[in-house]
Amino acid sequence: MDVLLTDIKQLVQVREGQETPLRGEEMKQLPLLENAFLLVSEGRIAAYGPMEQCPGLEIPRKSLAGRAVLPGWCDSHTHLVYAGNRSGEFVDRIKGLSYAEIAEKGGGILQSAKLLEKTEEDELYRQSAQRLEEIMTLGTTAVEIKSGYGLTPEAELKMLRVIRRLKENYPVEVRATFLAAHALPLEFKENKSAFVDLMLEEVLPEVVKEGLADYIDLFCEKGYFDLDDTERVIQVGQEYGLAAKIHVNQFHAFGGVQKAVEGRALTVDHLEELREEDVKSLQASDTLAVALPGCSHFLSIPYTPVKRLMEAGVPLVLATDYNPGSAPSGNMSFVVSLACVKMQMTPEEAINAATLNGAFAMGLEKEVGSISLGKKANLLVTRPLESYAEIPYRFAHNLVEEVYIQGEIWNP
Numbered sequence: 095m096d097v098l099l100t101d102i103k104q105l106v107q108v109r110e111g112q113e114t115p116l117r118g119e120e121m122k123q124l125p126l127l128e129n130a131f132l133l134v135s136e137g138r139i140a141a142y143g144p145m146e147q148c149p150g151l152e153i154p155r156k157s158l159a160g161r162a163v164l165p166g167w168c169d170s171h172t173h174l175v176y177a178g179n180r181s182g183e184f185v186d187r188i189k190g191l192s193y194a195e196i197a198e199k200g201g202g203i204l205q206s207a208k209l210l211e212k213t214e215e216d217e218l219y220r221q222s223a224q225r226l227e228e229i230m231t232l233g234t235t236a237v238e239i240k241s242g243y244g245l246t247p248e249a250e251l252k253m254l255r256v257i258r259r260l261k262e263n264y265p266v267e268v269r270a271t272f273l274a275a276h277a278l279p280l281e282f283k284e285n286k287s288a289f290v291d292l293m294l295e296e297v298l299p300e301v302v303k304e305g306l307a308d309y310i311d312l313f314c315e316k317g318y319f320d321l322d323d324t325e326r327v328i329q330v331g332q333e334y335g336l337a338a339k340i341h342v343n344q345f346h347a348f349g350g351v352q353k354a355v356e357g358r359a360l361t362v363d364h365l366e367e368l369r370e371e372d373v374k375s376l377q378a379s380d381t382l383a384v385a386l387p388g389c390s391h392f393l394s395i396p397y398t399p400v401k402r403l404m405e406a407g408v409p410l411v412l413a414t415d416y417n418p419g420s421a422p423s424g425n426m427s428f429v430v431s432l433a434c435v436k437m438q439m440t441p442e443e444a445i446n447a448a449t450l451n452g453a454f455a456m457g458l459e460k461e462v463g464s465i466s467l468g469k470k471a472n473l474l475v476t477r478p479l480e481s482y483a484e485i486p487y488r489f490a491h492n493l494v495e496e497v498y499i500q501g502e503i504w505n506p
């Protein structure tokens with residue numbers, strides 16, 4: 095349906111011709127129009143401008159007086175396809191166990207893998223669709239979803255097929271990532287390379303044959319996968335035409351960033367631990383840095399030093415990391431708020447990182463992430479407010495009143 099949105103108090107993130115991710119000084123600017131109109135036609139942004147120039151069209155009009163309109167959130171790092179939850183581990187951590195200790199006892203990712211393996215595909219779809227609907231209602235209109243709780247060929251493919259069904263059945267933009275090496279199953283404990291072989295030689299060809307993934311990923315971390323594994327996964331992924339998005343520097347910094355940069359990874363994600371040489375490598379690359387403050391909050395680990403990265407001119411992205419272990423929330427408004435409160439990002443920087451740079455982190459920058467002519471009309475409409483800065487200011491409140499996806503109001 096075509097619709098003319100009028101009297102918009104603030105039309106935020108208005109840009110034409112931005113062909114590269116925002117970095118340095120660019121991140122500080124959030125272009126906007128006050129008292130604006132926006133014309134939606136055939137699911138896309140057909141025109142916008144100040145109210146004085148609003149066309150007198152004979153189509154449905156809707157006044158958004160007092161409200162801000164932003165591009166929908168672009169959440170470029172999630173694991174929202176999972177079975178059950180790990181609230182028991184949450185309680186164990188409150189009582190003093192660490193994330194690493196829980197993992198050593200067979201909990202953590204392996205626990206999610208156990209649950210996922212015995213969950214039928216339809217049930218996994220049902221649980222995941224519920225989560226997807228919830229984040230759409232919270233303003234997310236483009237999302238990346240990873241596999242990685244399968245750990246067997248069948249279960250990994252099951253996860254990726256569920257992601258494909260979500261993509262087919264919902265109007266939101268979905269990008270799929272094959273998380274080839276997330277944790278080592280107990281039966282491979284003494285033979286890590288056999289597990290990586292299995293994922294790369296048996297599962298990856300099938301993933302590519304069925305067109306189930308856009309990207310490849312691995313968890314580069316002590317006790318999980320090392321630098322050789324990282325190099326290999328990135329290289330084999332490239333041979334199959336999949337660019338890399340890598341989990342790196344969550345707990346330890348030991349050269350994963352360099353491997354990712356050498357392998358021309360699209361993104362490096364986490365970076366709670368960061369060395370000066372990591373900043374330098376990123377500075378000299380096209381790789382985007384993805385910070386996941388929801389994970390830092392939930393695990394009580396350091397926040398990614400985003401100011402150092404931004405000062406060095408590295409394009410910064412914010413995402414939720416929505417998963418059952420380290421970040422069981424897909425609320426991007428809360429992530430933007432954490433970024434401001436805990437990482438000293440300005441609202442302008444945080445919104446840039448959660449919209450346009452998020453779109454770049456999924457290769458979706460031509461379709462979403464800004465108010466630009468011809469992009470999809472994926473829009474977040476706020477409740478009445480003074481300024482968009484109230485989104486991070488009113489932490490943990492939901493200021494999202496309505497969400498448009500491809501020009502239609504999203505109703506679960």
Ligand SMILES: N=CN[C@@H](CCC(=O)O)C(=O)O
Pocket residue numbers: 202203206313341344389415417418419420421
């Ligand atoms: N760090 C690795 N993977 C997820 C957590 C997975 C889990 O605990 O289930 C993350 O990004 O934080």
Ligand SMILES: [Zn+2]
Pocket residue numbers: 171172173341415417
């Ligand atoms: Zn993750």
